[in-house]
C-alpha cells in the first residue's frame with residue numbers, strides 16, 4: 001500500500017499551546033526522486049526543509065501557499081520548498097556540479113514567503129543560527145519574522161540511502177499561555193529535540209507526536225490535512241511562461257525546426273512543444 005502523509009493540528013484545552021505534527025515520508029521520497037541530491041547529507045537537509053515548510057504553512061498560512069528558500073554559506077547552493085494548501089508540496093535544489101555538502105553555519109540564510117489572505121506577500125529572512133540545523137533556522141524565523149515563540153524539530157531517517165521516515169512537529173506558545181505550562185513544555189521537549197531516533201523506531205506518526213509532546217495535557221484536534229509530493233506544472237503554465245519570453249528567444253527556440261522538450265525543474269516532468277505551437281505564441285505576441 002502507498003504511504004499516505006498527513007499533518008495534524010491540535011490546541012491544548014487550556015489555550016496555551018498549538019501543536020502541529022507532520023508525516024512527510026512519501027512527500028520527501030517523491031521530491032528526492034525528482035531532485036536526486038548527490039549525498040545523504042544533502043538529502044536530509046532537503047527533507048528537513050520540505051517538512052519545515054509544511055509545518056510553517058500549516059501554522060501561519062494553512063489556506064495559502066508558502067515557499068521556503070535555504071541558502072548555504074556558498075550562495076550558489078540553494079534549496080527551495082514550495083507547499084500549497086491542498087497539501088501538494090514540491091522542492092528544488094540548485095547547486096554547481098560536484099557539490100556534496102551544504103554548510104550553513106557561517107552565512108546561511110532561510111527565507112520564507114507566504115501569501116496573505118488579501119493576496120499580498122509576507123516575506124522574512126533570517127540568518128541560520130550557529131548550530132546550522134534546519135530546525136534552528138525555522139525557530140529563528142518564527143521568532144524574528146512571525147513574532148511567535150515556537151519549538152520545532154524536523155528530521156529524516158534514512159537507511160541504505162532510502163528514506164524510511166520523515167516528519168516533524170512544531171509547538172507554538174499561544175498568547176493565553178502563562179509561565180508555568182511553558183516551563184513544563186520546555187522541559188518535556190528536551191527529550192524530543194532530535195526526532196530522528198523516534199522516526200527510526202517507527203514512533204513518529206503525527207498522532208504519536210501529538211501524544212508525546214502533549215503528554216498529560218488535554219487537547220483537541222482542530223485539523224487533519226493530506227500532504228503529498230505534487231507539482232502544479234502543466235502544459236498551460238509552460239505556454240504562459242514561454243509566451244512571456246522575448247520574441248527573439250522564441251524564434252531561436254524554433255530555429256532547428258524540431259519539437260522542443262521542456263522539463264519542469266521541480267518534478268522533472270517533460271512537456272513537448274511543436275514548432276507550430278511556438279509559432280502560434282509569436283502570432284499571439
Ligand SMILES: [Zn+2]
Pocket residue numbers: 231232233234264265266267268269
Ligand atoms: Zn512540475
